[in-house]
Amino acid sequence: MGLMRIDYxxxxxxxxxxxxxxxxxxxxxxxxVRTIVHKVQVTHASILLHRPDDGSYRxxxxxxxxxxKIPIGLVRVEKENPLIYFFKQRNEQLLFNDRVIMYDQLxxxxxRKNTEPKLKxxxxxxxxxxxxxxxxxxxxxMFRDELFGILLLGQKSNGRLFCREELDFFIALASHVTMxxxxxxxxxxxxxxxxKKHQLFIRTTIAFAxxxxxxxxxxxGHTTRVxxxxxxxxxxxxxxxxxxxxxxxxxxxxxxxxxxDIGKIGISEAILNKEGVLSDEERARIREHPLIGVAILxxxxxxxxxxxxxxxxxxxxxxxxxxxxxKGDDIPLMASIISVADSFDAMTSTRPYRPCLYKDHAxxxxxxxxxxxxxxxxxxxxVELHQEGRL
Amino acid sequence: MGLMRIDYxxxxxxxxxxxxxxxxxxxxxxxxVRTIVHKVQVTHASILLHRPDDGSYRxxxxxxxxxxKIPIGLVRVEKENPLIYFFKQRNEQLLFNDRVIMYDQLxxxxxRKNTEPKLKxxxxxxxxxxxxxxxxxxxxxMFRDELFGILLLGQKSNGRLFCREELDFFIALASHVTMxxxxxxxxxxxxxxxxKKHQLFIRTTIAFAxxxxxxxxxxxGHTTRVxxxxxxxxxxxxxxxxxxxxxxxxxxxxxxxxxxDIGKIGISEAILNKEGVLSDEERARIREHPLIGVAILxxxxxxxxxxxxxxxxxxxxxxxxxxxxxKGDDIPLMASIISVADSFDAMTSTRPYRPCLYKDHAxxxxxxxxxxxxxxxxxxxxVELHQEGRL
Numbered sequence: 001m002g003l004m005r006i007d008y009x010x011x012x013x014x015x016x017x018x019x020x021x022x023x024x025x026x027x028x029x030x031x032x033v034r035t036i037v038h039k040v041q042v043t044h045a046s047i048l049l050h051r052p053d054d055g056s057y058r059x060x061x062x063x064x065x066x067x068x069k070i071p072i073g074l075v076r077v078e079k080e081n082p083l084i085y086f087f088k089q090r091n092e093q094l095l096f097n098d099r100v101i102m103y104d105q106l107x108x109x110x111x112r113k114n115t116e117p118k119l120k121x122x123x124x125x126x127x128x129x130x131x132x133x134x135x136x137x138x139x140x141x142m143f144r145d146e147l148f149g150i151l152l153l154g155q156k157s158n159g160r161l162f163c164r165e166e167l168d169f170f171i172a173l174a175s176h177v178t179m180x181x182x183x184x185x186x187x188x189x190x191x192x193x194x195x196k197k198h199q200l201f202i203r204t205t206i207a208f209a210x211x212x213x214x215x216x217x218x219x220x221g222h223t224t225r226v227x228x229x230x231x232x233x234x235x236x237x238x239x240x241x242x243x244x245x246x247x248x249x250x251x252x253x254x255x256x257x258x259x260x261d262i263g264k265i266g267i268s269e270a271i272l273n274k275e276g277v278l279s280d281e282e283r284a285r286i287r288e289h290p291l292i293g294v295a296i297l298x299x300x301x302x303x304x305x306x307x308x309x310x311x312x313x314x315x316x317x318x319x320x321x322x323x324x325x326x327k328g329d330d331i332p333l334m335a336s337i338i339s340v341a342d343s344f345d346a347m348t349s350t351r352p353y354r355p356c357l358y359k360d361h362a363x364x365x366x367x368x369x370x371x372x373x374x375x376x377x378x379x380x381x382x383v384e385l386h387q388e389g390r391l
Numbered sequence: 392m393g394l395m396r397i398d399y400x401x402x403x404x405x406x407x408x409x410x411x412x413x414x415x416x417x418x419x420x421x422x423x424v425r426t427i428v429h430k431v432q433v434t435h436a437s438i439l440l441h442r443p444d445d446g447s448y449r450x451x452x453x454x455x456x457x458x459x460k461i462p463i464g465l466v467r468v469e470k471e472n473p474l475i476y477f478f479k480q481r482n483e484q485l486l487f488n489d490r491v492i493m494y495d496q497l498x499x500x501x502x503r504k505n506t507e508p509k510l511k512x513x514x515x516x517x518x519x520x521x522x523x524x525x526x527x528x529x530x531x532x533m534f535r536d537e538l539f540g541i542l543l544l545g546q547k548s549n550g551r552l553f554c555r556e557e558l559d560f561f562i563a564l565a566s567h568v569t570m571x572x573x574x575x576x577x578x579x580x581x582x583x584x585x586x587k588k589h590q591l592f593i594r595t596t597i598a599f600a601x602x603x604x605x606x607x608x609x610x611x612g613h614t615t616r617v618x619x620x621x622x623x624x625x626x627x628x629x630x631x632x633x634x635x636x637x638x639x640x641x642x643x644x645x646x647x648x649x650x651x652d653i654g655k656i657g658i659s660e661a662i663l664n665k666e667g668v669l670s671d672e673e674r675a676r677i678r679e680h681p682l683i684g685v686a687i688l689x690x691x692x693x694x695x696x697x698x699x700x701x702x703x704x705x706x707x708x709x710x711x712x713x714x715x716x717x718k719g720d721d722i723p724l725m726a727s728i729i730s731v732a733d734s735f736d737a738m739t740s741t742r743p744y745r746p747c748l749y750k751d752h753a754x755x756x757x758x759x760x761x762x763x764x765x766x767x768x769x770x771x772x773x774v775e776l777h778q779e780g781r782l
Binding site for chain 2: 211
C-alpha cells in the first residue's frame with residue numbers, strides 16, 4: 001500500500017515490451033489485468049474481450065488485495081449488452097477523455113435537464129452495467145473500427161479519484177493491449193495451422209502404410225503395433241538420456257516405424273503371400289525391402305533420419321544382419337529400436353510357417369539374443385516394459 | 392520543413408501500434424527508419440541489426456531529403472567492429488543518457504587528460520566508425536543481455552542539436568524496435584516451418600504416388616503429367632472465376648491429382664499388368680480403384696475435398712461414368728478437371744492394346760466429347776491451352 005509515485009511512462013514501456021513476446025492470449029490478458037491492479041492499486045481490473053467465433057465478449061478479472069466480488073456467472077457478455085452497444089455506436093459527442101467513460105461524469109449527464117429522454121435511458125442502462133461490474137472507469141480498445149475489448153476498472157484502493165495521468169496510462173495501455181492480443185491471436189492461429197499440417201502429414205503416412213500393409217495378408221495391424229511399441233521403447237530410453245531421445249528423435253522414429261516396411265510395395269504379391277517355404281531367390285528378393293523403402297523416400301530430404309531407421313532395421317548387433325552387415329553402435333539407434341519392436345511383434349503373431357509365441361517367451365527370447373541380434377540398451381528397455389506390465 | 396512541434400509520445404504510440412502487426416522484419420525495419428527520418432527530420436537514419444546466422448550486423452538505411460551518402464558497400468558489419476564491441480562490453484560508466492552515445496560527448500572524453508590510454512584508443516576507433524556512418528547519435532537495442540541492434544542517427548536537418556525529448560524518443564523507439572523485430576522474426580520462422588511442413592506433406596504424397604505407380608508397368612510418369620496438366624487447367628479456369636479456383640481449391644486438386652490412382656494399390660498385379668484384353672470381371676475389378684482410393688484416404692478429414700476429386704474422376708458429364716453415374720454439375724469440378732487431364736494423358740500414351748494419339752488428335756477428341764464425356768468448361772480450357780501452345 002505504498003504512496004510512492006509511479007512512473008507511468010516507464011510502466012507502459014515495460015508492459016508493452018513484455019506483452020509483445022507473450023503469444024498466448026489468455027496468459028497475456030491475465031498479465032495485463034494483474035499489472036493494472038498492482039501498479040495503479042485499484043480494487044480490481046478486468047477486460048471484456050471480443051470473441052471472433054460468436055461475437056460475444058468474454059470477461060477476465062484480476063482482483064486487488066481489497067478486491068470486491070464480481071458475480072461469478074458473469075464471464076460472457078452478449079453483443080447486445082448496453083455497454084457494448086454504447087461503445088459500438090461510437091457517438092463521439094457522448095464520450096469524454098479520449099473515449100474513456102467515467103461513472104460520475106455519466107451520471108451527472110443523466111441528471112441534466114437538456115439530455116434527451118432516449119439517451120438518458122441508454123445512459124441509465126450503461127450505468128447499471130458499470131454497477132454490475134463494479135467499475136468506475138471503462139476504456140475501449142479499438143482495432144480498425146471494431147470494438148476489440150473494454151478495460152473495466154474498479155475504484156482506487158485508497159478511495160481517491162483517478163488523476164489525468166492515470167487515465168492516460170489506461171488509454172495507452174488499452175491501445176497496446178489491442179495490438180498485443182491481436183498479435184498473440186495471429187501467433188496462436190499460425191501454431192494451430194502448423195500442428196494441423198503435421199497431423200495431416202502423419203495421418204497421410206498412416207493411411208499409406210495401412211494400404212501397403214493390406215497387400216501382405218499375414219501382417220494385419222503389424223505397422224500400428226510396431227509403431228506403438230517403438231515409441232514406448234524410446235520414451236522408456238528417454239529416462240536415461242533426455243538429450244538423445246528428444247522430440248526430433250521421437251518424431252523421426254514415429255515416421256520410420258510407420259514406414260519401415262514401405263519397401264514391400266516393390267515386392268510381388270506372389271512372393272509376399274506365398275504359403276509354404278520361400279526359395280533362396282524369393283528370400284533374397286524380400287530382403288531388398290529396406291533398400292526399396294530408401295529408394296522411395298530418398299527425394300524427401302526432411303526424412304533423412306527416418307530413412308536411416310528404415311534402411312537398417314534388419315541389421316543385427318553382431319553384424320550378421322542386412323543390407324550392410326553393420327555392427328553395434330554403427331547401427332543407428334532408431335533402426336535398433338524398430339528391430340526390437342518388429343521382432344517382438346513377429347514373434348507374437350501367427351505366421352504361415354509357425355505358430356506364435358506367448359509374450360513371456362518372446363521377451364525371454366529377445367533378452368537371450370541381447371548383444372547378438374539386438375542392441376542391449378533397447379532389449380533392456382523391452383524387458384523393463386514387460387516387468388512393469390506395459391507390454 | 393515545418394517547425395511544428397512534434398508530439399513524440401503520440402508518435403511513439405502510433406509507431407508501436409503499427410510495428411506490432413508488421414510481420415516481415417525487412418518491411419518493419421524500413422518502416423522504422425523512414426518514421427525517424429520523416430518525424431524527427433534527420434539527414435538519415437539507419438539500423439544495424441544482428442544476424443543470428445553468422446553473428447554479424449546488417450545495415451538498413453533511410454535518407455532524408457537532405458540526406459548525405461553512406462558508402463554503399465557498408466551493408467554488413469562484422470561483430471569485431473569497434474562500435475559493436477563497445478556496446479557489447481556494456482561498460483556502464485562509459486555510456487551517457489541511458490546507453491545512448493553522442494559523438495560530441497565521446498570526443499570530449501577522448502580529449503580529457505585523465506582518460507586511460509587504452510580507453511582513448513577504443514573511443515577513437517568508435518568515433519571513427521561513427522564518422523564512417525556519418526552518425527552523431529547511436530542508440531543500442533538490447534534483448535535479454537544481447538546486443539540486438541544499434542540505431543544510428545545523422546544530424547538534424549536544421550543543423551541544431553538533439554534535445555532531451557528527442558533522445559528519449561529514440562531510446563523508447565529502440566526498445567520497441569527490438570521487441571517488434573523479434574516478434575516479426577518469430578512470426579516469419581513459424582511461417583517458414585508451416586511452409587516446410589506443407590512441402591514435407593506434398594513430397595511424401597508424391598513419393599507414395601510414384602511407388603504405387605511403379606506397380607503398373609504401363610503408366611510411367613502418368614501421375615506427374617496428370618498433376619501438372621490438372622493444375623494448368625485450374626489456373627486457366629481461375630481467369631474466369633478467381634473465387635471458385637482459389638488457393639484452397641488448387642491445393643486440394645494438387646493432392647487429388649497426385650493420388651487419383653492410389654486405389655490401384657488394392658488391385659492385383661496380375662490384372663494391372665495383364666497383356667491383352669481384360670475380361671468383364673477384371674474390368675469390373677479395375678473400376679473399383681476410385682472407391683478403394685476413398686477407403687484408404689477416408690480417415691484423413693483434411694483431405695475431404697481431394698477425396699471427392701478422386702472418387703469421381705471416372706464419372707462422365709452425360710452420366711455414363713462410374714462409380715455412381717453422376718451427371719453434369721453433380722460431378723465435383725475437381726473430379727472433372729482430373730478426368731480431362733487423365734484422359735488426355737491416356738490418349739497420348741502408348742498402351743498395350745493400342746498405339747498413342749498425337750496431341751492434336753487427342754485435343755480434337757476431347758473437344759468432340761465435350762458435354763458428353765467431359766465437362767465443357769474444362770474441355771474448353773484444354774482447347775485454349777492447346778491453342779496457346781502450352782500443352
